[in-house]
Amino acid sequence: MKLVLPGGSGHLGALIARSFAAEGHEVVVLSRSPGSTESRPASRPLWRVLPWDARSLGPWAEEVDGADVVVNLAGRSVDCRYNARNRRLIVDSRVESTRVVGEAIARASRPPRLWLQMSTATIYAHRYDAPNDEATGILGGDEPGSPDTWRFSIEVAKAWERTLDEATTPGTRKVALRSAMVMSPEPDGILAVLLRLVRLGLGGKAGDGRQYVSWIHGDDFLRALRWLIEREELAGPVNLAAPNPLPWNDFMAALRRAWGVLIALPATRWMLEIGAFLLRTETELVLKSRRVVPGRLTASGFAFDFPTWPEAALDLCERYRRGTG
Numbered sequence: 001m002k003l004v005l006p007g008g009s010g011h012l013g014a015l016i017a018r019s020f021a022a023e024g025h026e027v028v029v030l031s032r033s034p035g036s037t038e039s040r041p042a043s044r045p046l047w048r049v050l051p052w053d054a055r056s057l058g059p060w061a062e063e064v065d066g067a068d069v070v071v072n073l074a075g076r077s078v079d080c081r082y083n084a085r086n087r088r089l090i091v092d093s094r095v096e097s098t099r100v101v102g103e104a105i106a107r108a109s110r111p112p113r114l115w116l117q118m119s120t121a122t123i124y125a126h127r128y129d130a131p132n133d134e135a136t137g138i139l140g141g142d143e144p145g146s147p148d149t150w151r152f153s154i155e156v157a158k159a160w161e162r163t164l165d166e167a168t169t170p171g172t173r174k175v176a177l178r179s180a181m182v183m184s185p186e187p188d189g190i191l192a193v194l195l196r197l198v199r200l201g202l203g204g205k206a207g208d209g210r211q212y213v214s215w216i217h218g219d220d221f222l223r224a225l226r227w228l229i230e231r232e233e234l235a236g237p238v239n240l241a242a243p244n245p246l247p248w249n250d251f252m253a254a255l256r257r258a259w260g261v262l263i264a265l266p267a268t269r270w271m272l273e274i275g276a277f278l279l280r281t282e283t284e285l286v287l288k289s290r291r292v293v294p295g296r297l298t299a300s301g302f303a304f305d306f307p308t309w310p311e312a313a314l315d316l317c318e319r320y321r322r323g324t325g
Contacts, residue, residue, distance in 0.1 A: 003070075009032075030054075032051070056100060065107075065111070079281050116225065122288070122290065124291075176238065180216050183312065185316050194255060205248075205249055206248055216241050227302050
């Protein structure tokens with residue numbers, strides 16, 4: 001099987017490329033900085049890395065023609081301040097890359113049978129009362145009193161998926177991956193950020209601590225991708241999230257137990273706002289309640305190896321320790 005990963009030079013791209021290449025599949029990563037993407041371990045190359053600008057067709061489109069699966073991960077990081085310039089870059093990097101991937105698929109004489117398009121669980125409303133699945137979940141943007149930055153993130157997610165829907169690719173099944181935070185033991189992932197807080201004695205109660213955290217173990221994320229590749233009946237939005245999201249207080253307490261730390265300082269909302277300003281990021285990443293569940297995956301028969309966070313945290317912390325020496 002041949003997979004093409006536009007925007008696959010980041011953490012998730014490396015996770016996917018390494019897993020599928022290790023099984024003998026042909027993997028091609030499209031990167032705006034191909035020289036900085038490591039694809040050659042000491043023994044042999046695992047995958048190829050080719051340049052693209054994420055905006056226009058080029059020689060890279062030849063790799064899409066004849067591929068089996070395209071997994072588009074392109075998009076500027078949202079770990080930044082949402083000023084005018086960054087907002088424009090966040091939107092354009094997602095919409096333009098999705099549009100041009102659609103153009104490449106539409107022009108292919110042998111189009112891929114599946115297009116997996118990255119989206120985000122952030123598309124759902126900030127809520128505590130009930131979980132969001134694909135059928136009954138409430139899309140966000142109209143919550144009373146929600147900050148402008150939260151509404152912006154939802155607008156981005158909707159524009160991302162709208163561009164996917166508008167692409168004319170009749171021979172290619174399309175799936176929007178509404179992914180929660182992918183937890184893997186690599187040093188450049190979100191788990192490493194959270195563990196740094198834990199080791200510093202931070203990561204206690206944030207705001208009121210009631211906000212839900214949706215997550216998925218990296219192993220289940222990869223298994224879910226394989227499941228989607230094999231299940232021809234699954235198209236449209238699919239939530240990639242473990243079936244048991246939990247409030248921030250419980251989430252961080254389980255992570256502290258897994259790492260062996262007892263103390264954690266709390267942070268009020270105004271403290272988080274100051275910290276986010278100093279770190280050049282946004283408090284939405286911590287304070288928004290993301291209560292997302294995998295309705296369609298579960299209904300199709302997918303079983304999670306790590307359905308609950310305490311057991312996932314134990315596994316991830318053990319592997320993180322091994323990986324970092």
